[in-house]
Structure formats: C-alpha cells, structure tokens
Amino acid sequence: MTKKTKAPTLSEVARKAGVGTTTVSRVINGGNRVDPKTLARVRKAIEALSYMPNQAARILKGHRTKTIGLIIPSIADPFFASCAEAAQVIARTHDSLLIVTTTHNEPEAEIESVKVLMQHQTDGLIIAPSDTDNSALRSLLARASVPVVALDRPLPHSSIPFVVADNFAGANLATQHLIGHGYRRIACMTGEKTLYTIRERVSGYRQAVESAGLPVILDDSISDYPSVERAIRTLLGAAKPPDAIFTLKNSITISAFEAMQKLGVVIPGSMALLGYDDFELAETVRPSITVVRQPIEEIGRMAAEILFEELQRSRVRTIDHRRPREVQLGTRLVRRSSCGCTAPQKAV
C-alpha cells in the first residue's frame, strides 16, 4: 500500500514528463499555448502519478480559495438546511465549496465564525445575523476584504446586500385572512422576539389587528412545548378567550396544534390556527393547517448568486448592477382547513 506517501507535486510531474514546471502549470490550467504532444505527455504523467494540485499553494499566489462561508443558526433547522442546500448548489456551479458554521443565534459565535472564515480566506460570506444591531459584527464585516451577503435577516446601517422574505406582509396578510373569516380575538404566539424576522411578523400582525380595531393579544415569551401548552391554557381560561391563534414559527405551530388537540380544542370550530412557515405534514394532519409559506430555497439560492456576482464584479471592473442588492421575496398564504376555509387548495 502506497498509503502514507506524500502527495506528488507539480515539479515531480514536470520531472517525470521531462518538461519545466511552467508547462505543467499551463496544462493544469486549461492547457492553452502548449504543444499537443507535450500536453499529452504531461497529461500522462499527471495520470500516472495521480497528481492533484495543492490548493493551498495556489491560494498563496493570490488566487481564490474557491470556498465560501455560510454562517447560520443551525443546520438541523429545516429552513436553514434548505437554504444551505440551495447555496451549496450554486457554489458548485461556480466551482466552489461551502463551509458551514453555526451560531445558535449567539452574537459571539457569529463574530468568531466570521474571524475563522476570514482566516481561511473564504472568497465570500453569507450570514444570517441574529442581532440586527450588532455593531461589532458590522465593523468586522466592513473590514472584511471579501463580499458579504446577509440571509433571511438584513444588517441595517451597512451596505451589505441582503435577501429576505417579506415577513411583515406575510404576517399582515395572514392576520387579515383570519380577520376576514370573522375572528375578532386573534392571539399571536412567538418567542425570540429579538430576531428581525419575528419582529417584522409581529409588526405585520399588530398592524392588521389594530387597523381593524381588534385587540392585540400577544405572547412573545414562548420557548418550548410546555410554554405553549401553558399559554394556551391561560388563553382558554381568560374572561374572553381568543377565537384564533397565529403562531409565528414552525415549532410553535406544531406545539400549538399538539396542545390544542390535547386540551380538546376544536379547530377551527372553537379556535382557529394559522402558522408561519409550511411543513411537510401541515397538509396531512386533521384539520390540515393553513400556513404562510416562504420561498426558502429561493432565499438561499439568491443570496449565493448575489455573492458570486459581487465576486465577479470585484474581479473584472464592470459597472452594471444587473441584480438589485437588496431583495425582499414574497410569501404565499397556503389556505387549508385550520383557519376555517372550507375548500382547501388542491392537495399535493
């Protein structure tokens, strides 16, 4: 077994092929300006030694590392997993690799990630910042000599391009839909109220109920299942219980559904349910759950595309901005049964 032998180098290939290193280098990089015969010989040598160029050395010569960094709260979160998948596909398209780090929405972890990724000279960064007002992060990013794109959450007061969903409109329309059904007491349940996305959704909800002259019933202290069940119990025991619940996050929607079922709440009969973010079984459970669906893959894809465009721009001095630097994608209300709609949209 030739297992622990060190990897062959370019100059070894050159020696074996009886040519100079320059020639081998040319062959590796496309083989232009090389005599067909020499080319063939070099290729054979490369094959024989199963030579692979050492990226580190190329990078050192000032080239791209062909890697981009993606900084997200979690990989296990379906939303970010889909974003990551989409971004990875785009990266491959550009012959690049995707390095993923997770932050669990901790600002320090974000800073740390950016630093590590910069040391590794990734060509660019895509980040979903937890705190929209993190000035330490902003200044760090400003010093970054590579393009950066914000994902799902913008980084205000900076010139960093971003790709987000229209959280305000999504929540606003959803609430209006509930109002249209005749519900008068719509409770909104959420947690992580410091996140941009959640804040926007809360605003959307608030604007809708207030302009309809309805009460704002907001519980933004939700975390796990028990807290959801407790919240619903409290709501049910109130003098005037709500007639609809709007949950701002996938896991809360599921917990709420579970709790309502456990507590014998008839959906939508005694209380309607509408959730932010679609999920696989939302169509299947009974009643099926009406949700606001975000263009998840699209978000990841566009963020990566913008990043590579910036990369392109910084290479060749071009003037045109074919794509806007700040993208806000629309969401869609998927009407199913839990909101009271009788004729759900066509099934899968």
Place this chain on the structure above:
Amino acid sequence: MTKKTKAPTLSEVARKAGVGTTTVSRVINGGNRVDPKTLARVRKAIEALSYMPNQAARILKGHRTKTIGLIIPSIADPFFASCAEAAQVIARTHDSLLIVTTTHNEPEAEIESVKVLMQHQTDGLIIAPSDTDNSALRSLLARASVPVVALDRPLPHSSIPFVVADNFAGANLATQHLIGHGYRRIACMTGEKTLYTIRERVSGYRQAVESAGLPVILDDSISDYPSVERAIRTLLGAAKPPDAIFTLKNSITISAFEAMQKLGVVIPGSMALLGYDDFELAETVRPSITVVRQPIEEIGRMAAEILFEELQRSRVRTIDHRRPREVQLGTRLVRRSSCGCTAPQKAV
C-alpha cells in the same frame, strides 16, 4: 474606508513591532519563549493592524488545514442535516471547520467530491457512500492520505472505519412487534433498494416474516407520493389485502399515512402502520405513528470523533485503539398507536 487594502502580513507586524518574524510567529502560536514585554508589544501591533494569519501559508508549511469534509446525499434531508450539525459541533471542538458537499446518491458526484476535498487538503473525510460496492471510490479513498470515516453506510472490503445504525435489527424487531400484535400479512414498502440501509432493513423484515411462516409482501419500487397511493390501492384491491404496512423510510411513511387517510383506511383497525425513522409530528397525528427511531446525532457525532481520533493517532504514534473502528448503534422502537398498541409511551 480602508476596504480594499490588502490584509497585513506577518512581516508587516514584525516591522511595526520592531522584531523579527519568528517572534511574531511565536506570539501567534501561543506566545511561549517570548519576553513578556516583547509579547505585549507584538500583541499591540497585531491589534493595531488587525492582523490575521493567512491560513494558506500555514497549510503550505505542511500543517493541518483545520477543515474536514463531509460528503452526504443532501443537506435538506433531516437525517443528514442532523448528522452534519453534530459533526460540525465536534469539528468546532477540534478547532476545525466543516465543508459540506452533496451527492444526491450519485456515485460520480461522490468521486468528484472526494477529489475536490482532497485538493483542498481537508484533514479528513466523512462520507455516506451511496453504493457500497463502488470500487472506484474505494481505490480513490485508499489513495487518500487522510483519515476517512464512513457514515450511515459502511464501505466493505476496505479498512475504513464506519458508524452505522443496526438497520437489520431495527427492522427485524419492528416486524416482530407487528407479528406480536397478530398481523399475518405484513407488507413492506420501500424504494432506493440499492442503498445499504434499505437492503439491511428489507433483510430484517424478510427474516422476521419468513421465520414466522408469514408471506413476504414487498414493494420496493416506491418513489413519490403517487407511487405510494398506487401501491396501497393495489394492496387494498388484492384478494388478500395486508393487515399491516411497514414503511422503510420517513417520506414513505408520511405518504402512506396520507394515502391511507385519503382512501379511508382505518389505522390500525383495518390496517396497521409502522415506519422507519421518527419525525416530529409522528406523536401528534391521529393515530400517532409507531416508528423505529435511530440515534441520528449520535451517528454524526461519533463519526466525527473517530475521525479526529484517527487524526490524533496519525500525528503522535500511539498504539491504543480506545474506540472500536466499526460502530453499530442500536435503534429503538417508539410504540405509539398506529401499530395497535393501546397504551402509547409517555408523550413528549
């Protein structure tokens, strides 16, 4: 804006601090054997220039890249996303970064990924090989000068360590459970029969029904929802319809549940359902679904840990194998209602 200024180098720091490059290098790498005063001065210079060491140059000097590669079918797949998350956490622990590539179970994509990752000199590789008998992949991996660990699926005929779940036992026990409930005609539905995991599960199922003298009713041509619905229709229309269905994959379980509901099949009354792989709403839907649960995070975590142990071993010549190189983790049958169990396990 000092935005496009090139990153400062070690020798610039040295000049600014009025010391030699060696000293700066020492400071970066822990600051041992350096006079406290000099150390402070250098640190200040580093701070002032906001200097960050260039990884590429260090790598070139034969050091670790502090990156490991993870090659999986998809990031969006919850199973692999969780594995990736767990592996990433372990990587961070070892001060390393995780580079993820996806293959969609295509052998060529796997080969390609390994090559790219090797060029980037990742310190090690974790791979979930689609085809257990891919000799091209095996020989490529054998030539790899870095440690490799197989994830979820082993790579036989090679000395590559692996971490997998005991798919045979999981499926076997699940089938026996169904048999114990008195079902005599247990149908098994699956797709992707070339995958190691699926093959093992099929074997486990087959062994159980055969040794109980029951018929093997296997449909391994399932792909999407329509194919599931079609299969169930066929099963229902048969002379002797099955009294239980065992689905070998998450998405098929969900599709089957959906289809059975649509076709008015009472679960478990007229037909029981048991699925491989747990999922969030399995507990919540009615009836709740009995499943075989795999230790997902554990698989990702252990694969990464073994990789770093190998890395450790290749650095310092040690003899002990504290951890077995081939790990098979147990699964657990989570009893809920769809199999006919009347007293489901404690809820979440």
Place this chain on the structure above:
DNA sequence: CTGAAAGCGCTAACAT
C-alpha cells in the same frame, strides 16, 4: 511554444 527564477506568507531549524 517553453523554461528559469522570483516570490506569495508563514514556520522551523539553526544561529546568536
């Protein structure tokens, strides 16, 4: 069309 040689930024002998 091809080769010699100069580094890229850093580390590690080897001196001092």
Place this chain on the structure above:
DNA sequence: ATGTTAGCGCTTTCAG
C-alpha cells in the same frame, strides 16, 4: 529570548 534564512507548491513575468 530573538533574529536569519531556507523553503512549502504553485503561478507568473520575462527571456529565449
């Protein structure tokens, strides 16, 4: 305790 220096593997002028 600190500086000098020789590369790591590759690309890239600049000459042939």
